[in-house]
Amino acid sequence: MSVNKEKYGKYVEKTAKKSPILKNCVKAFLIGGLICVIGQALMQLYLYLDISKETSKALVSVTLIFITALLTGLGIFDDIAKHAGAGTLVPITGFANSVVSPALDNKSEGFVMGLGAKIFIIAGPVILYGTAASVLYGVIYYICKLFM
Amino acid sequence: MRRASYRKMTITMIIKLKNSPVITCFSCVGGKEERKGPLGDKLDFYDETDRFDKNTWEKAESEMQRRVFNHLLSKRDLKATDVDILIAGDLINQCTSSSYGLLSFDIPYFGIYGACSTAALGLALGGILCDGGYVKRAAVVTSSHFCSAERQFRFPLEYGSQRTPTSQHTATAAGAFFVESSGSGAYIDEVLFGITVDAGIADANNMGAAMAPAAVDTLVKYFRESGTGPESFDLIVTGDLGYEGHRIVTEMMLQLGYDMKNVYNDCGLMLYDRQKQDMHAGASGCGCSAFAMAASILPDIISGKYKNVLFLGSGALLSQASVLQGENIPGVVHLVKLSHREG
Amino acid sequence: MTDVILQYVYAFAVGGAFCVIAQILIDKTKLTPARILVAYVVSGVVLGGIGVYKYIADFAGAGASVPLTGFGYALSEGVKAAIDEKGAIGILTGGLTATSAGIAASMVFALLAALIFKSKNK
Structure with missing residues (x-):
């Protein structure tokens, strides 16, 4: 059968059930905002404990990553993320979950070629392109510094 | 009724099985969600953990095949x-x-x-082999397992992601x-193998839309060649087009002059309470239509509730x-015509 | 005291806003979550590099550092600081040094989680 792909694609797009974008955005805002508030509270706690600002910042990330790893291991994180969408994806929790979940999953293919090789199957691009962008920025910054 | 002209048939595509091959017996197994669904109490057995006493999801799926065949x-x-x-x-x-699930049985194996x-392809081939x-x-x-499929086709199980309303659950x-x-049971009268149809859909979260044109193609060819229509059947059921595909097939068929409304269902709509679950x-x-056939449709054909x-x-x-x-995601749809016969 | 409360309100609002932008991208475009994360990190590097993100970070605190753009910002700040301190080698060492705690924590906690837990059926 010859299907008019363009026409069919438009028809499918027009008639398909849409994501409830407003509801999704509200949930993403509330949950994403809440995670940042938890981060802010942790920051305040570590500063209160007389830890330096730089170390406190790192500890906030580490704490949030730990909580995410725990929730992912317990099988709770994906139930929250199903509702939160970008609300859990965008904060550091999304990054941590994308490292922990392949680790759990690919253990069945062994610790080296399974877990070890596939741990960055989702988060890898983030580290790669983040680092590459920062190196590029470094080169530009370095050259600018030479001439200024 | 107006029926839009369709491609002219030049060769006979329907394979008529004249020696009455028959589906005599069947068995089905499911997991946690399948048990919770409307057909849950029709399962021969199930496992609340979906693991079937195995330590990986792939082994669990193999074990489902082994056990369901043993049960049969x-x-x-x-x-x-x-x-x-x-x-x-x-x-x-x-x-x-x-292959792993059925390894322990010394029977010639055709994967x-x-x-x-x-499921439809297997029943069609089985029918042809018996008929000949x-x-x-x-x-x-046949089998499918949500966890092994998810790992292979999408994300790790514990990865937090949002599914779109058009996505389906393996x-x-x-x-x-x-x-x-x-023997006696549900008779396989005819088989029509479908062609692969590329409808231009590349969204893996809308496979119903990707497969619907293939279903329309096979159905229309069948109706035209056999001189029948939706009114000739008690039930027309597709494998796993889901809500989107079911709606599209209904609309496309209506445009071609075939009103499917009263006879058309989809196995993908039968397994779960979509809102609650x-x-x-x-x-x-693969397990979707196999389960729906074994749990509900074949028993109803044998009881005579459905004749054709x-x-x-x-x-x-x-x-x-x-x-x-x-x-793009091509679709393929194979048709098996089943019937009830008295005594 | 009001300063502290306001700090939380800003963190909530800005962090939430970063999430809403990503949510709109997910629902309205064909971008996969992985692509959005890459876009966020790179945006963070760029916004950090041109000096914009510093203002967002000062204003929103954790609302700017917890989202993945903050990860990108940390990369760019790290590179800058390392170049200022050590010269050209800082181009390569700065980014990952600044973000090493997060990356190492993710890896180690993932390994520990995998040793203790198994994926559940859904």
Whole structure:
């Protein structure tokens, strides 16, 4: 059968059930905002404990990553993320979950070629392109510094 | 009724099985969500953990096949040596769920891949082999497992992501069937193998839309060649088009002059309570139609509730690589005509 | 005291806003979550590099550092500081040094989680 792909694609797009974008955005805002508030509270706690600002910042990330790893291991994180969408994806929790979940999953293919090789199957691009962008920025910054 | 002109038929495509091959016996197994669904109490057995006492999801799926086939044998009090051929398939790379699951049975093994159309493809092939007198008893086994499919086609299980309303949930289920050259049960009268249709859909979260044109193609060819229409059947059921695909097929068929409204259902809509179980557009997978057939449709044909049924197995022919390379998702739909016969 | 409360309100609002932008991208475009994360990190590097993100970070605190753009910002700040301190080698060492705690924590906690837990059926 010859299907008019363009026409069919438009028809499918027009008639398909849409994501409830407003509801999704509200949930993403509330949950994403809440995670940042938890981060802010942790920051305040570590500063209160007389830890330096730089170390406190790192500890906030580490704490949030730990909580995410725990929730992912317990099988709770994906139930929250199903509702939160970008609300859990965008904060550091999304990054941590994308490292922990392949680790759990690919253990069945062994610790080296399974877990070890596939741990960055989702988060890898983030580290790669983040680092590459920062190196590029470094080169530009370095050259600018030479001439200024 | 106005029926739009369709491509002229030049060759006979419907394969008529004149020697009455028959689906005599069947068995089905499911997981946690399948048990919770409307057909849950029709399962022969289930496992609340979906693990079937195995330590990986792939092994769990194989174990489902092994157990469901064992159960089928025990239902008829048969031994493996009483079966002439095993036709089996699943969704996992190279159909390993089937080959490993059925490894312990010394029966000639015929592994097939038709994506989610595998149940229909297997029944069709079994029917042809029995009809031709090549075998007396064929067994058809298919399975899918949400966790193994998710790992292969999407994300790790614990990865937090949001599904779109058009996405479908791979059923954790397996079905096994005996097709025999004689006996009583649901008779396989005709088979029509579908062509692969690329409708231009590349969204793996809307496989119903990707497969719907293939279903329309096969159905219209069948109606035109056999001179029948939706009114000739008590039930027309597709494999796993889900809510989206079901709606599209209904609309496209109506445009072509075939009103399907009163006879058309989809196995993907039968497995779950979509609202309560949060299943978006419904079920999919090789196990989806196998489960629905074994749990509900075949018993209803045998009881006489349905006299004439068209079963269309629908498959979305995608792989991880094809999706990442931006390829469209072709669909294929195979048709099996089943009937009830008195006494 | 009001300063502290306001700090939380800003963190909530800005962090939430970053999430809403990503949510709209997910629902309205065909971008996968992985692509959005890459876009966020790179945006963070760029916004950090041109000096915009510093203001967002000062204003929103954790609302700017917890989202993945903050990860990108940390990369760019790290590179800058390392170049100022050590010269050209800082181009390569700065980014990952600044973000090493997060990356190492993710890896180690993932390994520990995998040793203790198994994926559940859904």
